[in-house]
Amino acid sequence: MYSLSDYGDMIADKTRMDPYAYALKDAIGPDSIVLDIGAATGIHALLAAKFGARQVYAIEPSDAIFLAREVARANGFEDCIKFIHDLSTNITLPKRADVIVSDLRGIMPLFGAHVPSIVDARQRHLAPGGVLIPQGDTLWVALVEAPITYKELIKPWDLPYGLDMEEAKQIVLNSWTDANTDLIRSRNLLMKPYKWAELDYTKIENPDVDGSILQQTAARDGTAHGLLVWFDARLAEGIGFSNGPEVSRAANVYGRGFFPLLEPVAVSQGDSITLAIQAELDGEEYIWHWHTLIQSQSDPRTIKANFKQSTSFDGPWGFESIKKHISTYQPSLGKYGQVDLFILGQMNGRTPIDQIARQVQEKFPTHFDGAQDALRYVYDFSNNYN
Numbered sequence: 001m002y003s004l005s006d007y008g009d010m011i012a013d014k015t016r017m018d019p020y021a022y023a024l025k026d027a028i029g030p031d032s033i034v035l036d037i038g039a040a041t042g043i044h045a046l047l048a049a050k051f052g053a054r055q056v057y058a059i060e061p062s063d064a065i066f067l068a069r070e071v072a073r074a075n076g077f078e079d080c081i082k083f084i085h086d087l088s089t090n091i092t093l094p095k096r097a098d099v100i101v102s103d104l105r106g107i108m109p110l111f112g113a114h115v116p117s118i119v120d121a122r123q124r125h126l127a128p129g130g131v132l133i134p135q136g137d138t139l140w141v142a143l144v145e146a147p148i149t150y151k152e153l154i155k156p157w158d159l160p161y162g163l164d165m166e167e168a169k170q171i172v173l174n175s176w177t178d179a180n181t182d183l184i185r186s187r188n189l190l191m192k193p194y195k196w197a198e199l200d201y202t203k204i205e206n207p208d209v210d211g212s213i214l215q216q217t218a219a220r221d222g223t224a225h226g227l228l229v230w231f232d233a234r235l236a237e238g239i240g241f242s243n244g245p246e247v248s249r250a251a252n253v254y255g256r257g258f259f260p261l262l263e264p265v266a267v268s269q270g271d272s273i274t275l276a277i278q279a280e281l282d283g284e285e286y287i288w289h290w291h292t293l294i295q296s297q298s299d300p301r302t303i304k305a306n307f308k309q310s311t312s313f314d315g316p317w318g319f320e321s322i323k324k325h326i327s328t329y330q331p332s333l334g335k336y337g338q339v340d341l342f343i344l345g346q347m348n349g350r351t352p353i354d355q356i357a358r359q360v361q362e363k364f365p366t367h368f369d370g371a372q373d374a375l376r377y378v379y380d381f382s383n384n385y386n
Contacts, residue, residue, distance in 0.1 A: 007041045007064065010103075013253045015241050020044060020101070020133070023235035025051045027099045027131045035059070035097035035125055037088045037104065037117060042068030042081070044101045049077040056081040057097065059088045089113075089120050096127035102134075107178050107243075107255050109137040109199055109231055110279045110286050115207035122201065131236075132201050138232045139197040139211070140244065142189045143224050143273055143292070149183055149258055150225040173262050174313035176288060178255035181228065186245045190222050190267055193244075196277055207281040217297070218271040223264050224305070227275065227290060229257035259290050265305040270297035287312050339364050343381050353378055 011017060024047050028034060034048040039058035045068065048056045058068060058081055069083045084091055100121050104114040122132060157169035196211030232242045243254040259277075267273075274293040279286045289310040296302035333341060342363060346356045357375040361368055368374040 001062065002040070002064070004041075004064075004067075009253050010040070011043050015247060015252045016103070016254075017043070019233070019235050019239050019241045020103070021047055023133045023239045024048055024099070024101060026236055026239070027133060028053050029098075030054065032098045033057075033093075033095060033127070034099045034101065035088070035093065035121070037100065037102035037121055039068055039083070040064045042071055042083075044103075045081050046072060046075060046077060048099070048101070049075075049080040053080065053099075057084060057093060058082070059084045059086060059091065061085065061087050088117055088125065093125055097125055097130060098127050099131045099133065100126050105137075105231075105254065107257050108139070108229060109233075110139075110207070110209060110281075112284050112286075115199070115204060115281070118201050119205060119207075134201060134233050134235045134240075136201050136234045137199045138195055138234070139199070139209075139229065140193045140231065141196045141211075141213070141227050141229050141275060141277060142193045142245075143191050143218070143267070143275070143294075144184050144188045144226060144228045144258075145190055145222040146184045146188055146225040146228075146258065147223065147264075149181065150260060150264065153177065153260055170262075171314045173260050174309050175311055176229075176257050176259045178257060181256040181258050182248060184228055184245060184256065184258065189228070189245065190218050190220060190224055191216050191273055192219060194275070196275075209277075209279045211278070212276040213274060216273045216275070218267045218269055218273060218294075220269050222267055224261060224267050224292075224294065225264050226258050226260040227277075227292070229259065229277070259288070259309070261292055261305065262307045262309065265294055267294060267304070268297060271295065271304065272297065272300065335367065339367055339377075340381060343378060344385070347382060347386065353382060356382075 024044065028048055028051045030052050032053045034053045034056045036045040036048065036056065036058045039045050039060040041064050042058055045056045045058035060068065065083050065085050072078050072081045102118065104117055105111050126132065153172060154169050157165040157172060194213050194216060196213065197209045228245060230242065230244045232240060232244065234240045243252050243256055245256065272295040276291040278289040287310065292305055292307045294305040296304060339360060343356060343360060346359060354375060357371065357378040360378060361371060361374040368377065
């Protein structure tokens, strides 16, 4: 859940916002119907109205939409913008949109339900000949030298107080992060950046991506610590932005992705580098796989690194967790599962929250620290399922 400060950072990011504003202004005409997916506090919807759209639909599942509605009223756009508190995949517009604008990315475009949401919007909400903003994203990767970022990643697990925490360190090294990627700039690259995936939102159907590199060569001597991954956004013809290593994190809210190697590897100029990256959407999260093969330039038979890593190795961590992921596992309601089931039974559209909270506290007196705690629990629960 984003805070208001987070939304403010997004609006203040001119590297991102200016191109979005230019693309919207270029695409919108006086008769345009615009759909803003993931509207948040409404900046794209407000711009669409300002640029003369006839009708704007702003869709946002979080409570930020209520602030967006107030901001629209303050700017005189309350009649132009219709706010919908939901997911775009759950609604049907009365008429298809001429322009669909969204920014559902995280650090990378392969983030949660971003691609499935865009596919659904294109198929059900976009009018024939309509415009998608963004139109696509290009994903880049390079082997990088990043000693500080790598050290910060493994330091908590590197023999703290003389204790062996190698198992935890291996889990961390099968995760990816954006920690301190602002320290990783173009000068840290050990190879020429490689375009490993192209996401064309006007055509894309599959949220899974499989990219590979065939024998790139190291551009200089150095020590490899991981892979840096970033994207170039194409919002409209000639309009876009990047979160690449030449862009300061201070000027861009996205950051960059850092995929660590299992251990640092000494690299010499001319060494052969083969990289493969896969991203598979599993529910609402992506599972990432990255394979790094580095061979000596002087003797190709000498393998400096052959690391096969995956975020599927970063959990679950114990048998009790693992068995719950097996299809034959027979689940039963736990302590709060019984509470939730009871609350669902009371959510009939007639019983107020405070009454449900009193009933819950009476039925499960050991589960809550007083009436306020029960009321807060019921409120949060109903907010998710109402």
